[in-house]
Amino acid sequence: MRLFKYLIFLSFLPLFSLHAKTFVYCSEGSPVAFNPQITTDGTSNNAVSYTIYNRLVDFAPGSTEIIPSLAESWEISKDKLTYIFNLKKGVKFHKTKYFKPTREFNAEDVLFSFNRQRDVLHPFHNIGGGLYEYFQSMEMGKLIKDIVKINDYKIKIVLAYPNAPFLANMAMPFMSILSKEYGQHLISKKDADKIDHYPVGTGPFIFIRYIKDSQIRYKKNIDFFGTVPVIKNLVISITPDANVRYQKLKTGECHFIYNPAPSDLPSMKANKKIKIVQGAGLNVSYLAFNTEKKPFNNKLVRLAISHALNKSAYIKAIYMGHAIVAKNPIPPGIWSYDDSIKDYKYNPKLAKELLKKAGYEQGFETEIWTLPINRPYNPNGKKMGEMMQADLAAVGIKAKLITYDWATYLSKANKGEHSLIQMGWTGDNGDPDNFLNILLGCASIKTGSNLARWCDKKFNSAIVKAIRENDQKKRSILYKKAQKIFKEEAPWVPIAHSVVYRAMLDEVQGYKLSPLGHDIFSTIKLEKSKK
Amino acid sequence: MIKYRGLSLGLFIIFIFVLLAIFAPIISSHDPSSIYTDFLRISPFQEKGFLLGTDDLGRDILSRLLFGSRISLLVGASVVAISLTCGTTLGLLSGYFRGTVDTIIMGVIDVLMSFPSILLAILVISILGPGLNNAMMAVAIVGIPNFTRIVRSSVMVEKNKDYHLAAVSSGASSGRIIFKEIFPNILAPLIVQATLGFSEAILSVAALGFLGLGAQPPLPEWGIMLSDARPFIESNPSMVTLPGLCIFFVLLGFNLMGDGLRDYFDPKLKRR
Numbered sequence: 001m002r003l004f005k006y007l008i009f010l011s012f013l014p015l016f017s018l019h020a021k022t023f024v025y026c027s028e029g030s031p032v033a034f035n036p037q038i039t040t041d042g043t044s045n046n047a048v049s050y051t052i053y054n055r056l057v058d059f060a061p062g063s064t065e066i067i068p069s070l071a072e073s074w075e076i077s078k079d080k081l082t083y084i085f086n087l088k089k090g091v092k093f094h095k096t097k098y099f100k101p102t103r104e105f106n107a108e109d110v111l112f113s114f115n116r117q118r119d120v121l122h123p124f125h126n127i128g129g130g131l132y133e134y135f136q137s138m139e140m141g142k143l144i145k146d147i148v149k150i151n152d153y154k155i156k157i158v159l160a161y162p163n164a165p166f167l168a169n170m171a172m173p174f175m176s177i178l179s180k181e182y183g184q185h186l187i188s189k190k191d192a193d194k195i196d197h198y199p200v201g202t203g204p205f206i207f208i209r210y211i212k213d214s215q216i217r218y219k220k221n222i223d224f225f226g227t228v229p230v231i232k233n234l235v236i237s238i239t240p241d242a243n244v245r246y247q248k249l250k251t252g253e254c255h256f257i258y259n260p261a262p263s264d265l266p267s268m269k270a271n272k273k274i275k276i277v278q279g280a281g282l283n284v285s286y287l288a289f290n291t292e293k294k295p296f297n298n299k300l301v302r303l304a305i306s307h308a309l310n311k312s313a314y315i316k317a318i319y320m321g322h323a324i325v326a327k328n329p330i331p332p333g334i335w336s337y338d339d340s341i342k343d344y345k346y347n348p349k350l351a352k353e354l355l356k357k358a359g360y361e362q363g364f365e366t367e368i369w370t371l372p373i374n375r376p377y378n379p380n381g382k383k384m385g386e387m388m389q390a391d392l393a394a395v396g397i398k399a400k401l402i403t404y405d406w407a408t409y410l411s412k413a414n415k416g417e418h419s420l421i422q423m424g425w426t427g428d429n430g431d432p433d434n435f436l437n438i439l440l441g442c443a444s445i446k447t448g449s450n451l452a453r454w455c456d457k458k459f460n461s462a463i464v465k466a467i468r469e470n471d472q473k474k475r476s477i478l479y480k481k482a483q484k485i486f487k488e489e490a491p492w493v494p495i496a497h498s499v500v501y502r503a504m505l506d507e508v509q510g511y512k513l514s515p516l517g518h519d520i521f522s523t524i525k526l527e528k529s530k531k
Numbered sequence: 532m533i534k535y536r537g538l539s540l541g542l543f544i545i546f547i548f549v550l551l552a553i554f555a556p557i558i559s560s561h562d563p564s565s566i567y568t569d570f571l572r573i574s575p576f577q578e579k580g581f582l583l584g585t586d587d588l589g590r591d592i593l594s595r596l597l598f599g600s601r602i603s604l605l606v607g608a609s610v611v612a613i614s615l616t617c618g619t620t621l622g623l624l625s626g627y628f629r630g631t632v633d634t635i636i637m638g639v640i641d642v643l644m645s646f647p648s649i650l651l652a653i654l655v656i657s658i659l660g661p662g663l664n665n666a667m668m669a670v671a672i673v674g675i676p677n678f679t680r681i682v683r684s685s686v687m688v689e690k691n692k693d694y695h696l697a698a699v700s701s702g703a704s705s706g707r708i709i710f711k712e713i714f715p716n717i718l719a720p721l722i723v724q725a726t727l728g729f730s731e732a733i734l735s736v737a738a739l740g741f742l743g744l745g746a747q748p749p750l751p752e753w754g755i756m757l758s759d760a761r762p763f764i765e766s767n768p769s770m771v772t773l774p775g776l777c778i779f780f781v782l783l784g785f786n787l788m789g790d791g792l793r794d795y796f797d798p799k800l801k802r803r
Contacts, residue, residue, distance in 0.1 A: 243762050263587075263762050313568035317588050383759070386748045387588055390566050401748060 021232035023508075023524055026239045026254035028404050029373045030213050033128075035196040036173035037117055038451065040347050041410065042376065042426055043236060046258070046519045047216055049173035052094070055199035056085050056110065057171045060511030061520050066171055069226075070105065070202065080162040080470060085110075085329035087153040092223040092286025094206040095177045098198050101181055105202055106152040112180035114147055124183060127192050133414070134174035137438060137444040161468045164475060168429035177202065204229045204522035213238055229522045230510075242374055249274060249503060255526065256504040256511070258519065262320035262379055265501065273506050279513045281500035282333050282427035284435070285287055285324050286492040287368075287378035287388065288451040290419050300358035302490040305420075306344040308351035308395045311495055318384045319498055326494035328483050330435045333515070334427065335472065336479035341487050351395045369413065369421040372403045374498045376517055377424030384422065384495075385508055414448025426517035432479045436463045440491065452491035459485040538791020544784030551774035552601040559594035564749035566590055572767050585765060586756070586770055595751035596777055600754050603733050603781060606667055610732035611725050613671035618678025619721065623709050625679070626686030636679070644676045652735060656744045663736075663752070672734040674728055681724050685717035719796035723789055730785035737778055753778050 031044040039045070058069035068074075071085035091105035116124045117135040135141065143166070146158040159166065166495035169175065176411060182200040186192050199207050204226065216232040237254060239245045242261035246268070248254040260268060260276070268274050287309070289296035296302060311325045327343035330336070355361065368388055371381025378384060384400045392399045399420070404412060413421055427434050435442070442460045444450035459482050466478035486492075502513060509525040551558065561567075567581075567589040575584045575592075583593040602700060625636040643651070655669035689695060690713070698712050739745030740754025748755060753774040760770035 243764075261762055263766055267765055310568065313566070316568055317566075317571055380762075382743075382748070383588065387566060389749060390564060390588075393564075 021230075021526070022235060023231040023233070023256070023521065023526060024235045024237055024254050025519065025521065026039075026237045026245045026248055027256045028238075028242070028245075028258050028375075029240055030238050031210075031216070032407050032410065033196045034199040034207065034210070036176045036184045037113070037132055037135070037176070037178075037181070038128055038196060039173070040090045041381055041406075042517050043406070045375075045517075046175050048518050049176055049200065050203070050518050051205040051218060051234065052199045052203045052207055053173075053176035053178070055171055055173075055175045055177060056087075057167060059171050059429075059514070059516065059518075061523055064098075064168070064515060066167055069171075070110075070177055074167075076167075081159045083157045083159070083166070084150070085155050085157070086230070087155065088225060091202050091225045093182070093202055094200050094221060096198075096200060096206060096208075098194070098199050099182050099185055101179060101200070103181060105147040105177070105179075107155045108152075108180045109177050110155050111147060111149060111175065112183055113178045114144070116178075117141075118144060118147075123187055124192060124195060128196050131447065132174065133447045133449055134172065134438070135383075136447040137441065137449050138169065139443050140169070140431075151348050154228045162470055163467055164470050164472075165429060165431040165433050165467070168431055172428045182396050204497055205234050224522075227522065230525045231521070234521055240373055242379070246503070249505065250503065255508050256502065256519075256524075258502065259374055259376055259379065260501050261374070262318075262322050265320075265322075266379070268503050272491055274411070274503055275508075277502045277504070277511065277513045279500055279515065280331075280333055281376050281498055281517060282430065282495055282515050283330060283377040283517065284331055284425060285323075285375075285422070285424035285495045286326070286329070288421050288423055288492045288496060289454075289490075290416060291452050291454045291491055292416060292420070293419055295358065295360060295364060296419065298358050298491060300354050301360065303344065304351040304354035304358065304395065305392070306490050306493050307347045307354065308397070309391050309493055309495075310346045311493075313388055314384055315496055317387065318378070318380050319496060322501070323496040323498035326497050327487070329440060329486055329492065329494055330432050330479075330483070331427070331497040334430065334432050334435070336476040338480045341483060344490075348391075348394050355395060355397075360396075363398065365398045365400070366392075366419045367402050368392075369409065369418045370400045370401050370403045371424075372409055372423045373406050374427055375424055377498050379423065379495065379498075381422050413451055416448070416451075416453050418451070421451055428516055430515065432475075433463065433467050436479065436482055436486075437467065440486065454489070454491035456485060456489055456491075459489070535791055535795060537787045538795060541784045541787030541789075541791055544780055545788060548600050548604065548781055548784065551597055552604050553617045555594075555597040555601055559591070559597045561591035561594045563594045563598040563751040564590065567689040572763065572770070574767065575769050575773075584767075584769055586760060587767075590751075592756075592770065592773055595756060596753070596773060599751045599753045599756065599774065600777065600781070602663070602746065602750065603737070603778075606663070606670075606736045607733045607785075609731040610667050610674060610736070611728045613668070614674035614728065614732075615663055615678055615721070615725055617671075618675040619682050621675070622679040622682025623686055623714065626683035627690065627705070627709050627713070633683075633745055637683070640676045640679050643673070646673075648673045649735065652739060653742070653744060656739065659748060661744045663750060666736050666739045667732075669739070670732050673735065674732060677724060677728065678721070681720050682717060685720055686713055689713045691714050715753060723793045723796065726789035726792055730782040730789070733781060733785075734778065 029043045031047040032039045034048050036049040054069045056071040057066050060067045070088055072088045073086045075084045093101040115122045115483050117132040118141050143159055145160040148156040150156055179200045188195055194425055202248035204221055204224045206221050208217040210216045216236040220229045245257040246264045249257045268276055290304050291297050315323050329340055368385050370385035371378055389399045425439055440447050440450055445453050462478045462482040467476045469475045507526050509527055510523040550761030570585045571589045572587055573581050573584045581591050586592055621636050625633040651673050652669040655672055656665055659665035698708050736745050740752045741758040746752035756774040762770050
């Protein structure tokens with residue numbers, strides 16, 4: 001009789017395990033493209049960079065520690081100018097419906113990937129506009145003097161000057177490795193555009209298909225060179241509304257949801273089937289002034305608005321307390337954060353006086369662009385916009401709220417069409433350079449990520465000097481100086497550093513929240529907890 | 532009077548809302564868009580000074596509802612005014628002259644009618660850009676076909692009556708016949724349609740506001756209030772319920788009134 005029971009139990013087992021092998025991740029938006037070289041947003045990173053691709057080095061899950069990936073090991077010369085990477089052998093590119101690789105990964109692919117961004121003559125350089133926001137903002141083109149293939153599994157990168165965060169930069173999504181063979185295949189078929197939309201990588205998951213604004217499907221890569229994922233299929237279900245995501249989680253339609261709404265957290269905590277993971281995000285939310293446009297080219301106007309916005313009220317109403325007020329462009333979790341800087345206090349009277357001094361006694365009319373989707377650094381851009389609107393109205397500035405869909409919002413902002421714009425940033429590598437240079441450096445005006453379009457010579461020389469310096473103490477002094485200049489000139493109003501949340505069903509195991517805001521799916525297991 | 536129970540109830544509800552809208556600044560104790568950050572998401576009857584509580588940004592819900600009723604009634608009135616004028620003119624012309632005029636006008640109207648109304652409104656807004664005025668224009672355009680059809684069919688009936696023949700034989704001009712003779716005789720169905728159009732207009736503009744295409748913040752429009760409160764449907768249900776109830780009652784009022792008027796104008800029912 002007992003044997004019989006076991007038999008019944010066993011016969012059901014395959015059913016259970018089949019169900020347990022598809023993992024559904026409910027994300028907040030559609031990826032901008034399927035190639036990390038040309039994207040900068042966290043949404044694309046989660047859907048593409050860490051699922052489909054690998055880099056020479058990667059961040060260890062849940063930390064900013066650098067671990068070997070496509071490069072087995074590396075040597076750095078004493079003058080910190082030459083990096084030699086020993087590449088892993090036997091790494092296979094994804095076999096997909098649209099491309100069947102015939103050879104394994106080697107140094108040619110590294111050259112192909114890096115040179116697309118570096119070399120104007122590269123056949124793919126101008127595909128998709130030739131704009132590589134990260135690569136160009138970080139001045140990687142100037143930094144990397146030469147990339148030499150020593151043999152098929154050895155590559156040498158020569159730098160023009162020492163660069164402290166170089167290895168960390170190599171682990172960032174934009175340094176992902178694409179297949180050269182696939183590139184040539186596309187060129188022979190005259191379909192070069194597809195490289196950014198039909199990905200072929202080496203990562204833990206293989207892209208199957210993408211239905212715009214609805215879902216992305218992947219299957220696990222059984223030939224993955226690292227630990228092969230446990231889950232068989234990965235589905236990213238695109239669900240922009242945070243409340244809908246929560247409802248889907250409750251009904252089990254999603255296993256895991258990105259950025260639950262702060263208003264839902266209490267009810268999630270009360271639900272035994274759901275667990276919440278939280279961590280201090282390395283992020284900043286800000287309102288940038290377009291300093292190329294009137295009246296924001298006037299420092300007094302920028303200071304006036306800095307005094308007019310009641311940031312602590314936003315923290316209470318929008319973040320529901322799950323954030324702290326920001327005063328610097330970098331979050332306190334990053335070294336060199338200058339805590340001695342005093343924030344501009346909320347003071348509408350002073351703001352009015354400053355406006356009067358600037359010659360805008362009657363106020364003026366302007367636009368605020370509000371974030372169209374919820375971001376880890378800002379759960380509700382529209383609502384924050386309404387509060388900003390009310391605060392600005394109190395000092396006589398009439399602001400209209402404007403928004404576009406996410407991809408349009410980013411592309412219009414990069415062209416500098418905005419006046420006041422809400423934006424934010426989550427650090428990619430834990431280095432202050434990743435904030436100060438990309439978001440405020442002069443080089444980033446051209447690429448668009450400097451939304452304030454602000455180029456201050458003193459500030460820029462400090463951050464440029466800091467990046468060539470290897471001693472962290474000296475760098476720290478320079479970055480503190482930069483933060484002081486930032487505060488004086490006020491090209492942004494820094495608003496908040498928020499706590500980051502993820503919610504998942506109890507059966508989801510093996511997830512580690514990354515301080516850099518990535519979600520890594522390769523370690524996830526689905527198992528009913530044994531209670 | 533018992534016969535017109537619905538009509539009088541509808542009139543009563545609308546009368547109350549009109550009063551509330553007119554005296555909104557006197558009744559409400561706060562500015563509808565001023566933000567009280569110390570009083571976030573207060574439930575009704577919890578805090579003195581905020582009778583119906585506050586929303587997620589700490590704005591007084593009562594004041595917002597009161598000022599919202601101004602917007603909704605104004606929206607209803609202007610939308611009906613626009614679609615009534617355009618629709619009636621078109622209907623009179625096509626019903627009276629028939630022929631080519633009729634074919635052209637009714638062709639356009641048929642095309643308009645074949646679009647789902649909210650989709651057509653969204654289409655119009657995507658051309659004009661979001662905003663309360665544009666939303667009203669969009670809804671007004673969507674409302675035109677109803678009036679045109681009713682007027683046209685009524686005109687065609689009236690044209691066969693003897694008084695029309697008398698007017699023609701005494702040499703009256705077309706303009707005089709249309710506006711002085713026929714128009715007064717088709718007023719009854721028109722009034723009914725206008726009343727029902729009110730509720731339709733209010734609902735459509737609220738829906739557009741809900742989708743973020745209608746009135747723009749910080750206007751205290753009911754549709755916006757609904758969509759704003761949606762994230763809090765579990766934690767603060769009153770925030771969603773109150774604007775929803777307001778829309779419900781105003782619509783109920785107009786629909787009861789419209790139905791009542793139809794009964795009132797119907798000669799067959801009168802005789803009974």
